[in-house]
Amino acid sequence: MRRSLLFFLFCLMLPLSAQAWWSDDWQYRKQITLDTTAAGADIAEPLTDVPVLVRLHTGNFGYFLDIMPAGEDIRFIAGDDKTPLEYHIEKFDPINEMALIWVRIPELPASAATRSIWMYYGNPDAVDAQDAAGSFGAREALVYHFMKGETPPRDATAYANHVSGFNATLDPAALIGDGAAFDGSGGLVVPAAPSLAFAPEEGWTWSAWVKVEAGQSGAVLLERGDAAGRFSLRLEDLSVTARVEADGAVLAETPGNAALTPGNWHHLALRLEQERLALFLDGLETAFVETALPPLQGDLRVGMNAAGEAGFIGALDEMRVSNTARSAAWIQAAVNGQGPASNLLVYGEDGQQEGGGESHSYFAVTLANVTVDGWVVIVMLAIMAAISWVVMVSKGLVIGRVRKDKPRFQQAFARISGSKVDALDDDSVDTEDDSNESALLTALSGKHEHFESSPIYRIYHAAVHEMHHRSARAVGAQAVPLELSPQAVNAIRATMDSAMVRENQKLNSQMVLLTIAISGGPFLGLLGTVVGVMITFASIAASGDVDVNAIAPGIAAALVATVAGLAVAIPALFGYNYLSSRIKEISADMRVFADEFVAKIAEQHS
Template sequence: MTTGLGDMRVRKSGFRRATANVLTAALFGLVGALTLLPSPAKAWWNDDWSLRKKITIDASASGAGITDPIGTTPVLIRLHVGNFRFAAAKDDGSDLRFVAGDDKTPLKHHLEKYDSLLGEALVWVAVPNVQAGAKTEIWLYSGNKKAAATNDAKGTYDPDTLLVYHFSERGTPSLDSSVWSNNAQSIAQPADGAIVGTGLRLGGNSALTLPASSSLGLAANAPFSWSVWIKPAALVPNAALYSRRDTAASNGLVIGLDNGVPFVEVTNAGTIQRSGAGAALAPGGWHHFAAIANNGQVALYLDGALYASVAAALPALNTVALIGGDTPTSNTSPIAPGAAPSASSQSDSAAVPDADGGATATPEAAPAAPAPVAALAGFVGDIDELQIAKVARPAGFIKFAATGQGPDAAKLVSFSVDEETASWLSGYFAVILKSVTLDGWVVIGILAIMAALSWVVMVDRVSYLNKQTRANARFAKSFREVSSDLTMLDRGDADEIATLGGRLSEDDATMMRASSLYRIYHIGALEIRGRFAGNGTRAPILSATSIAAIRATLDSGYVKEMQKLNRLMVVLTIAISGGPFLGLLGTVVGVMITFAAIAASGDVNVNAIAPGIAAALVATVAGLGVAIPALFAYNYLISRIKDLTTDMQVFVDEFVTRMAELYSADRERSDQIDRRMAAE
């Protein structure tokens, strides 16, 4: 019965251990996989590029808040040392590639400016179908020294765009970046430090001439879009920004400012219509100015918002246009601003004396030519990013340009951190690690040592407990086969094990030497053998006192075995409790240093704060990385140790019980009675 119960206990214990082993292996495997795997990301568009960065175009309420339709539009991407690693890209930026949010479709782009030495770049990217009130994501790839340039200014703008001037030229006429090649016909003075790179400076007495090309020709009542960035230097009455007049038919279109008040003036067959007056612009500030003509209505937009409008259809215009100047309505030389227009001095009819001294009527005079109207003054100030299109751009398109190209561009365009290929320490984590300060690395180094020690302890304890489990199972099986002599498995030396008449192999005997149960058994066997050494031929008998003494000796062996099982477990408890606190210490110190650096520099912005805070948090992550595996391993090992200590307790009880059955005085008296009854 005792043997059957022992077998059942062994089977249950073995089942529990096997289950625990499987669950623990699965848990460790999962934790290891999650630790080693990099952050999830989409497949790279091309592995030849080592860096990529996600760019988010946010037209939602959390960003630019554009609710009107936008459509396909060129997006200005401003790169600087705070959001782009110029050292990793080619010196001329020819390896830059822009890919749609699906990370598969390349996008057309061109460089307006790229200066790797100063760390500045202006890139225009054609982004298809930008949705109002939503976020659009694109990818910027760089870091391929073998890449060829793919600058495509013509492909960046749609065919409806007739003219785009970036004004980045010096000493040459402005070049058109659209597919129509409507280059300027004159040279103007560049202006450094414009709203987007280099602009154009207009002094009021010189104008930039646009060509009278067929693509720029306007049909009567045709849709039309015109936009530019302006920075007035002075408030001038009736100053023309854009002027185009058909002098023969007295038709014209003028866009300008009247003492800082934006206006649009449409002339049809000599009839002038001008938009209403609104708030004047103060000199010295940049503003986005746009005029949209469609269906007999011309609307003015200022900084992306509707400013004024006039109910007028555009006339047919096929002449040259001027930027920053105007021409009179007649086919004569321009009249200087403020000059009085000339008048016809010829009367409708006149009489001259004839030969008789009488008066003879002269032939009827030809109709007088219309008197020229004085030209408007020229705009005084800087301009940038002139664009003309043969379609009426939607209001969302205008607001998108005003926001994305202006000082509020950060609301519309934001950048993620760099991601790298072929490295486990890539993407966000790589940027964070590069921002860790010296004090953070000191804490992380201490935690790394603690983690290494805890892992050594884990491996050592798991190996030791597995060895003990196998050895105990083999010894328990042999011990259950002992019948009358409890010392038959022991020869008096812990390194010498009886083989039960040859039924134990040398491998089994070697395994049993590592058994904690055998070591306890060996103590008991030595005690029994020592008490029977001088017994001679008498029957082996142990008194109750001797059995209690042997029990005490077995208990001492049990305590020593428990100490062996719990050896080094304190390292795991230190890792569990101390790791997070060390990590928290590193984080607090890192945050303090970050805020101290911000206070010293005075640069308070998200880009300045985020890397330092993220790097400080690495210490906490490292502390948790030490504590979490140690916690899992500690709980697992404690459960294994508990099972082994239970087995030892059961064995001690079983050994003492069988010792009392075989060697106690009560057993001897019972045997004597049995022999006497048998003799009678």
């Protein structure tokens, strides 16, 4: 018993093994969690065979270039990492970094956030495995995505209930990819088919996303049947009503509780069952009537009535017909999984196969979501940083040599400070001869590598040369002592002042590049951040996914530009302050030396 307990404790201490990898042929995968809790889609009952919409964009996915051009290598695997899931791609645009993919979920639990699926990608040898018909259950009798290039629209289900008449146009700015735009002069017609029949014991459901720009009187959204019996959805101003007619008379009509907001997308659903007709708006039942439903048969018309009149003006997207009465939870799942909220799916981090499928680091995920404009700003900041570092290093080396040579010259000059200054230039005098201070001063006016880096020496050298031009030489070996007038002393001071100006210019040259990095770096980084945030929100608006997990990566990537700007400015600020203080110190030493030198020659040679 004791050994068993010790073994159990030892097993608990062992690290948990990594999640299994579905196939070694795929390099990457992304975890997607199905959130049916109140914080997510708020699904109160379990559902089966639910097609969910996977929206990929720069806000939640940054590896479009790792996928084949048309998404052929995308695969969806159940949470057990073994069972493939049927899917099909409605839109895949790696250039604009956007994808819309429908995945069939066999079982969607209620009020839970523990069920996940995996999206695998990154296999250049993969073949396309899409299965549009398998992406929907047997009860889905008709699904129109209104995809680009499909005119007239085609049914995505296995029943192939394609449009027989289509007088609308495709709208590229719909809620989910493309949609259908109606101008009131026509609509679309779906011919009657056994799969579209209404059986009272099974029920029948129609749903679609609808947008109108203004109220309309009597416009027909949906109609089916003939003079013997039909039902319809109508617009009265901005209110949607459902009407049942038989033999030309209105049997029942729902109240106008379902009011649309102009310019906004709304999810409409009409559910028929036994002797009840219910109307849902944005997932909530807003109105119903209980009445005997006549036999409903014939073509299904959208956007107009049987006579081609009462045309609807607006847009439609993701139209579906189910040959069963869908539950309120099912309709709610469609609203929260497809609409602007899109809070059914929670997108996790991307992982790679190396190391057992461990996730990328947060820094790598952030960099992967940086947009092209962000990289442009970052490259500009990198160039600015490189220039500032070159300036700081070169200036630091120069100042280091100055601080090294300045004491040597000052010590040599101090040894002759008590002698009469002789401006005769004689390079032959030894600087190490302490017995002849006048000769030592003369030697300081020559070329000396151990003084050349000192600006004080160069000022002194300029002054001595100015004195040299004013010196008088005697015939023979004896020289006439140098006498300087006040004007000559002022001329020497002017020469030393001009030399100081040139030395200060040399010391301060290229320092302006540091001030540009200090002031311009943060602003350039802020520009990159603002543009990145704009692109992130524009992408989210285009895809309709406003989940925080979709926003966070894009915002984090946009902030990289600000971080880069600060990374440029902060070192440049420290370096500029340090170098400026040293340059001011050297300038002060030059001024002090010039004053002392002029005073000395005025005293000795005036």
